[in-house]
Amino acid sequence: RHGDIVAALLANGADPNKENQSTGNFPLLMTAQNGHREIVAALLAKGADPNKIDQKDGIFPLLMAAQQGHGDVVAALLANGADPNMENESTGTFPLLMASQNGHGDIVTALLAKGADPNKESENNDFFPLIAAAGNGHVQCVAHLIAGGANIHRIWKEAGLNSLELCLGMFEEENEPGFKHACWRGAKALLEAGATRQDGTIPDLPPEPAQTG
Template identity: 45%
Template sequence: MKKNSTFAMKRLTLLLLTTTCAVGLLASCATQSDLPVMSGKEAALRTAVFKGNLGEVQALLKEETNINAASKEGATPLLLAAQDGHREIVALLLERGADANQGMTNDGVTPLYLAAQQGHREIVTLLLEHGADARPARRNDGTTPLFMATQGGHREIVALLLSHSADAKQKTTNGRTALHIAAYYGHREIVALLLKHGADKSARMTTGQRPVDLARQQGHSALVPLLGP
């Protein structure tokens, strides 16, 4: 019964994604009439990717299929696979020429952004190895893959991104840096890592708060010596 309900939920989520309605991550909706016309093969590829069916994806890619076919707002097979943690499918799509930097057209969210957010370290590695850019920010708020990995406490991913030119000083639209986020959530190892890569302890949000102020506010007293005064 549980298996059937899980599959039913995945089918519902797939329907939402194919109408570009975000389920938590892909945030916005459109109707079926807003979608670009997809061939049957392209639609089948998206479905197979979403289900995590590697064999079906392999079979479909043997035929002439647009591997970067996307919804109106840019949800590609690679983006779906990266978000859901389907490492082997991500590897296959990249091997067959999927664009690692093709993001959502409404806000610029990329496969790397979603993989970093979800803590999929091996997928982050694959994307970076295939030319994914760690620097572009989400257009509506200025967050980056580095911000999302920091928020989730994914230290190894933070290290990977910093080693691939992610900017430790980059700010969101409200002036937050990754260091603000690490301080707020009490991620000591990430705080140290960001400082090692040039993060600015004195950076202020638009509200005037520094990373050390957020650490104090949240009761992370062990971080104050690192971030103080």
């Protein structure tokens, strides 16, 4: 088993923070990304840095675990001091944004409980978790973010739209059934939470679109 091999290497003095100079990868990053909770725990117990960054791509263990939906790995990293608000300086992505965008509601909750900022925005394009969750129809994430203090009226500066306006706009423009329904779900969740247009008006929710498959 890989876990046994890693344990043996660590017991014999292997450096848990050693980085591959050509790729920038390091053990905790790869195991977190792939969801190997037991190996993550072993590395952390031997002093692996939960906030170490891949110098090539700017990625880090908590970001990749949150993005991939590995909730048990996220919990282990947070329990060992991983910063829930750390950001990839190359792409502007951060754990709460990626968990929200990909619909990992349990991870959204875990990050918020450890102090993740529900209103944090990407340094690259001002994107923020609520608009990412709503635009992809992840209603559980929308609910968790709002309960955690996300501002439902916040405007995405790059588009000049708030989350509700973006969902409704994409609903009108989108033809792919799955994505169209995701936009509808996001708009419905926001309206139920009290979202309005920027001028304060409350739009009518369009009829629910048919789903295929």
